[in-house]
Amino acid sequence: MAxxxxxxxxxxxxxxNKNILKSVSLKVRPGEAVALVGDSGxxxxxxxxxxxxxxxxxxxxxxxxxxxxxxxxxFDESQLAKKNLGFVFQDFYLIEHLNAVQNIxxxxxxxxxxxxDILEARALSIMEGLGIGSLFDKYPVTxxxxxxxxxxxxxxxxxxxxxxxxxxxxxxxxxxxxxVVIDLLLNTAKKxxxxxxxxxxxxYVSERMDRTxxxxxxxxxxxxxxxxxxxx
Numbered sequence: 010m011a012x013x014x015x016x017x018x019x020x021x022x023x024x025x026n027k028n029i030l031k032s033v034s035l036k037v038r039p040g041e042a043v044a045l046v047g048d049s050g051x052x053x054x055x056x057x058x059x060x061x062x063x064x065x066x067x068x069x070x071x072x073x074x075x076x077x078x079x080x081x082x083x084f085d086e087s088q089l090a091k092k093n094l095g096f097v098f099q100d101f102y103l104i105e106h107l108n109a110v111q112n113i114x115x116x117x118x119x120x121x122x123x124x125x126d127i128l129e130a131r132a133l134s135i136m137e138g139l140g141i142g143s144l145f146d147k148y149p150v151t152x153x154x155x156x157x158x159x160x161x162x163x164x165x166x167x168x169x170x171x172x173x174x175x176x177x178x179x180x181x182x183x184x185x186x187x188x189v190v191i192d193l194l195l196n197t198a199k200k201x202x203x204x205x206x207x208x209x210x211x212x213y214v215s216e217r218m219d220r221t222x223x224x225x226x227x228x229x230x231x232x233x234x235x236x237x238x239x240x241x
Contacts, residue, residue, distance in 0.1 A: 011039035012073045012093070012171040013203045014060065017068035021055055029055050032069070033230045035222065036181045039075065040194060042205040044215035047224035053208035056224070057174045060206070061096055073172075095165030097175035097194070101157045103149040104239075109136070110145050113164045120168060139193055155186030162193055166201070173198060175207040179214055191217050 014037040021030040029052040037043055058064045061069060078180050095116075113136065114128040121128070136142045143157045149157060158178060164172055175194060179187040191214055195205050198205040207214060214222045223231045 011202045012038040012075050013037055013204065015072045015074065018071050019059065019071060021059060021067050026043065028183045031227060031229055033133045035230060037204060037206065040202055040204055041220065042198060042218045044218035045206060045208040045224065046221055048226060049149050051224040051226050057176050057206065057208055061094060061174055078169055081148055093171045095170035097161050097165045097173065097178045099177035099180045101161055103157060105149050105161060108148050109160050112160060113167055116167045132167065135166060139163055145178065155182050155189060156160050158182065158190050159193060166197055169201060170203060172204045174212045178207055179209065179211055187211065187213065
């Protein structure tokens with residue numbers, strides 16, 4: 010079951026004179042694919058890191074919720090179990106001395122008490138679904154940028170998370186690999202019912218999402234208005 014996000018009046022600054030985010034409020038529907046756009050330095054990565062709980066919220070609040078019929082449950086980022094969150098980094102963050110499958114199973118090694126054989130079998134199934142089964146025992150140094158990013162996507166989806174956050178996942182890729190990576194992200198998220206937020210500079214990427222959210226240099230945010238019937 011996917012989760013929705015309710016961000017209310019969140020502000021963040023790295024110094025007294027530098028407001029990165031200013032009273033940002035935002036709602037994301039369960040299962041929605043959202044593009045987060047804006048110039049470099051406006052706080053796209055910071056907002057993703059706040060949602061992920063990598064950095065603490067200074068003011069305001071971030072809540073997550075699930076809906077099943079008329080029943081709704083709400084929880085905050087401290088309760089968002091790490092196995093329910095997947096993060097795709099712009100710079101890959103693959104461990105060079107581990108091969109592809111070893112990098113992919115890391116979230117499972119940390120969060121689950123399963124044998125390596127079981128974890129690797131699950132990883133292979135995900136890799137084959139993403140068309141990278143042949144990279145099973147390959148090391149990052151032998152991979153192209155597109156292959157590395159697909160391994161990162163497999164790692165992000167390894168624990169079947171309810172939420173995927175992707176920080177410029179196509180920033181270093183050419184147009185062909187950009188299309189491949191975004192197809193994989195969207196198709197896998199849709200298949201698994203995962204909520205997806207992608208920070209991007211790419212017009213192509215933003216147009217592929219359900220909705221676009223614009224962050225501005227003054228720390229404010231502008232997004233498509235949710236219809237009344239879609240409010241939550």
